[in-house]
Amino acid sequence: MPMLHGCAFPGCSTFTLSTYCVEHELLVRALKESERAQVAAHDEIADAADAALTADTALTAAAPESAAT
Numbered sequence: 001m002p003m004l005h006g007c008a009f010p011g012c013s014t015f016t017l018s019t020y021c022v023e024h025e026l027l028v029r030a031l032k033e034s035e036r037a038q039v040a041a042h043d044e045i046a047d048a049a050d051a052a053l054t055a056d057t058a059l060t061a062a063a064p065e066s067a068a069t
């Protein structure tokens with residue numbers, strides 16, 4: 001029978017059967033994948049940031065008064 005032990009994530013004391021608790025298992029996996037994909041996805045992220053900025057600018061330009069209230 002596998003032993004329960006504390007999550008390996010610093011500051012987390014959730015007991016788990018794997019290295020990390022479910023929450024941090026997902027977090028660590030996402031971090032690793034984002035690190036691995038960082039170079040490849042750089043253009044994608046830059047595009048997304050540009051789109052977000054453009055959308056934000058468009059929103060602000062469309063409703064400058066209502067956005068403030």
Ligand SMILES: [Zn+2]
Pocket residue numbers: 007008009012013014020021022023024025
């Ligand atoms: Zn954890």
